[in-house]
Amino acid sequence: MASSNDSKSITYSSTRGCPTQKSISFRTAVMRGLAHDRGLFVPDSIPEVTPEELESWRSLSYADLAVEVIAKFVKEDEVPREILNDIVHKSCGAFRSTEVTPLVKVDGHYVLELFHGPTFAFKDVALQMLGNFFEYFLSTGSNGGRLAVLGATSGDTGSAAIYGLRGKKGVDCIILYPTGRVSEIQERQMTTVPDDNIHCVSVDGTFDDCQDIVKASFNDKEFRDTVKLGAVNSINWCRVLAQTTYYFWSYLRVTDNEKDVEKVNFSVPTGNFGDILAGYYSKRMGLPVGDLIVATNENDILHRFFSQGTYHREDIQETISPSMDICVSSNFERYLYHLAGNDATTLASWMGAFESTGKLTITGKKLDEARADFKSAKADTANTLETIQQYHTKYDYMLCPHSAVGVSAIHQLNMVNSSTVCLATAHFAKFGDACSMAVNPLPTIPKELARLWKLQIRSSNCPNDVKVVQAFMQRRVEERMNNHKKRDEKKQLVKRLVVVSAAVGVVAMVVSAIRRR
Numbered sequence: 001m002a003s004s005n006d007s008k009s010i011t012y013s014s015t016r017g018c019p020t021q022k023s024i025s026f027r028t029a030v031m032r033g034l035a036h037d038r039g040l041f042v043p044d045s046i047p048e049v050t051p052e053e054l055e056s057w058r059s060l061s062y063a064d065l066a067v068e069v070i071a072k073f074v075k076e077d078e079v080p081r082e083i084l085n086d087i088v089h090k091s092c093g094a095f096r097s098t099e100v101t102p103l104v105k106v107d108g109h110y111v112l113e114l115f116h117g118p119t120f121a122f123k124d125v126a127l128q129m130l131g132n133f134f135e136y137f138l139s140t141g142s143n144g145g146r147l148a149v150l151g152a153t154s155g156d157t158g159s160a161a162i163y164g165l166r167g168k169k170g171v172d173c174i175i176l177y178p179t180g181r182v183s184e185i186q187e188r189q190m191t192t193v194p195d196d197n198i199h200c201v202s203v204d205g206t207f208d209d210c211q212d213i214v215k216a217s218f219n220d221k222e223f224r225d226t227v228k229l230g231a232v233n234s235i236n237w238c239r240v241l242a243q244t245t246y247y248f249w250s251y252l253r254v255t256d257n258e259k260d261v262e263k264v265n266f267s268v269p270t271g272n273f274g275d276i277l278a279g280y281y282s283k284r285m286g287l288p289v290g291d292l293i294v295a296t297n298e299n300d301i302l303h304r305f306f307s308q309g310t311y312h313r314e315d316i317q318e319t320i321s322p323s324m325d326i327c328v329s330s331n332f333e334r335y336l337y338h339l340a341g342n343d344a345t346t347l348a349s350w351m352g353a354f355e356s357t358g359k360l361t362i363t364g365k366k367l368d369e370a371r372a373d374f375k376s377a378k379a380d381t382a383n384t385l386e387t388i389q390q391y392h393t394k395y396d397y398m399l400c401p402h403s404a405v406g407v408s409a410i411h412q413l414n415m416v417n418s419s420t421v422c423l424a425t426a427h428f429a430k431f432g433d434a435c436s437m438a439v440n441p442l443p444t445i446p447k448e449l450a451r452l453w454k455l456q457i458r459s460s461n462c463p464n465d466v467k468v469v470q471a472f473m474q475r476r477v478e479e480r481m482n483n484h485k486k487r488d489e490k491k492q493l494v495k496r497l498v499v500v501s502a503a504v505g506v507v508a509m510v511v512s513a514i515r516r517r
């Protein structure tokens, strides 16, 4: 892959190589989400960061560092620097910590706390940014100025999307979730948001039913066009990009403290491979990263891939780290594309084989290459609970079940030292039931979460029927458009009245002046 220091030239292409999906802009990649050939957008070149430049970033705040990193991937004429600066600062401003993602030392290694955003989980980092980019691109003409974002959630991602999109101009956000199958705290996080552009719908079915409704809606062109459905957010390039900053941030903070550390290792609790992929890109940009550890729960397709070369689909198992319960990993295609030597033809044949047989097997040199890029480990429920319990007893530190998977991995791989950072992806209080199996009673939960029980809930219920859900969505989106139109018309009317009355005043003055003459 070509390297480049010049963000003027950066463009994106689909992993599946369709000629119309090549060399497109950051704006198009963000607004489109999924490429039209069903591939994922990847940068055509990976920008470089020199050691001198990296050093020059050492004193920057998190937000200013984020501006530098993201600017490498976005053309200045697409998003002027001042606007990028506003978008990034606004996104970081939604976090409770001024450091955005603080790094703490526990048990001789570091923990990067990614849970200080509005929903107490790491997806806030990406979705705050995505929401602000959507708003900017819509305000400057993309998609006709309107966008409906539709998603299905089994709990965790829904609230991060809702908090990222609430109150954003031109955006409607519709989140489907299975009735009675998300935890109470997660349902409350989603349904207590008062903004009128947020529509939560509990569907009488399973999470898979919700996902099927989402898929069917995206495949229904007429419906898609009427509600301006767009931008699949789960694999949006913007999310990966937003996450790269905290790898740079961690490296700088670790090397502030540890004089003899040259390269930093990261252990990442992994499901859809979005979080760790940002670490991979950071390393490719030149950040001194040692090992990247893919840490999985019992849903270990990625661990099996990096240990044996077998990316073979199995049924989902329900675990105590539900945000990592996946049977295929949606962002993994981006890595496979790079592993295929940025060759869309090879990638398309790999994905074709996987989609028809549920199996992709890599051997020989390619497997060696993959294993040089990532280490991996798996933590089962027992490992996870034991880790939570030990960190609480020994260090008075609470890990959530996802974060504990990553921490268990570094113990298994003998990498507990001051050059290792474990990514903590959620606050324990979001997964109280699981944590209380290891620690009882639990420490007090943050006031922002306790407060959810006092707020009013707003949600609609629909049967498990695509047509009913679509009709509901259409009604909501149109209602809101009409309300806004009415509001705008009222504003126009008031403006006109002001102009008319001013004109009348002037005429009256002139008339009385003439009369006086």
Ligand SMILES: *Cc1c(COP(=O)(O)O)cnc(C)c1O
Pocket: 121, 122, 123, 156, 157, 269, 270, 271, 272, 273, 274, 275, 276, 323, 324, 402, 403, 425, 426
């Ligand atoms: C989404 C999520 C993960 C997994 O991240 P991926 O990018 O899907 O690998 C881990 N922990 C928590 C709490 C999450 O919400």
